[in-house]
Amino acid sequence: MGHQFILVLDFGGQYNQLIARRVRECGVYCEVHPYDTSLEKLKALNPVGIIFTGGPNSVYDKESPQCPKGIFELGVPVLGICYGNQLMAKELGGVVKAGENREYGRTETQFDTSCALFDGLEKSSVTWMSHTDLIAKLPEGFSISAKSANCPVAAIQNAQRNFYGVQFHPEVNHTQNGTKMLHNFLYKVCGCAGDWTMGNYAKNTIEQLRTHIGDGKVLLGLSGGVDSSVTAALLSQAVGRNLTCIFVDHGLMRKNEGDEIEEVFSKRDINFVRVNASKRFLDKLSGVSDPERKRKIIGEEFIRVFEEEALKIGKVDFLAQGTIYPDVIESGTGKAAVIKSHHNVGGLPENVRFKEIVEPLRLLFKDEVRTLGAELDLPDFLIWRQPFPGPGLAIRIIGDITFDKLELLRDADAIFRDEIAKAGLVRDINQYFAVLTDMRSVGVMGDGRTYDFTIALRGVATTDFMTADWARIPYDLLARISERIVNEVRNVNRVVYDITSKPPATIEWE
């Protein structure tokens, strides 16, 4: 692989991906592997350091995950976090005991700054704790390097063997100097050089793809989302005209989006096929109001159109997908890996024959995919595109879908986005869009009575899209957006702002 490797051994904690992201942000490559990976495999990965994650168990539980035997004899530095810390202590001869109370949340913690992990830090700062068990007796050769009021053993070290453990979570933002601690472990303990950069990754991956694919033909379903766009950009540099991108325009995109995507990719030296299937989708959706039926119809139709186009191009050797690392990480506690279907709406095409799937973003986190996109000269609007559901505006029009309603929604949504952009809030609101409700109400415009549609605006603050809070968009800005929408969009006389969080609501309205 040509770069140093940090192994994150996963014991099922909820922040495991975050640990891996932080390590990579520090410029060091790492991967998450389940706790029961064999010692042989671990050795073969040749890590320069190992991080044990947290986990929900107690180390003495019968079923609790254990680490591979012999891992402490590899001569590789280890950092244990929370459960990982307790496990290391127990395995090396210490004693862990059940605490009486759970210690949870922000905790003022005192550090021994002569410990490599805390080098250069303030003597006291806030850490994020979430544990019940405590280390009651240190293993031989270890000393205490941090403590808090309720946790006399908040961190331990055996500098001679390069073993370090922390009871708190350095990976979460609430731990004030957490990233600095991880940085210290990587650079001061493991001797990392910081050789993980997107520039290098792009160069090496393009080279590898070129060698692997050779003269083979590659097919990619391009949705215009971040992942498929970056996959296309990467493959275009690797194999050029041997790549065919099929962009199924289902007519449910936002204003001008189809043209913008075409503009970007038709300029690259690849085969770019835009299928204008809007009429086909609208016909199938005619009179359908049920959200799940809409989704199903769109998913199936998408696959059909994609297959038809794919069959036209003839031989396909490789099917490319924009799968990213969070989609493939297997949890240490045995949850199966999820395979992402292209475009998020269909599945794999059944009627297109290919030899192999290529997933060049498989090792990357979302933020790395964005950095890579910039490296490959993709425009900002694609790199920073917010999540857009596969079924598109169909699930933002409540009730049945018509071309006129789509146009109306596109116009309202474009005004919303334009004003957010002018206010400089594009990256501050994680997802925002307009919804066309199927409600009409009475209004007055000029001297006349109107009976027109209500547009709902939705803006959310979220990190994982699993939970979300409604975004506090300034009133003045909302006022401007509302004014413009009722003035500029025909058949709309009322604008409302959605102030529900998720749960209990979802982000989309359907």
Ligand code: XMP
């Ligand atoms: P909900 O509405 O479930 O949305 O809170 C969570 C996130 O998922 C997106 N979303 C979808 N994405 N196909 C997709 O590819 C879908 O059918 C779909 N439904 C919701 C939504 O935009 C939000 O970011």
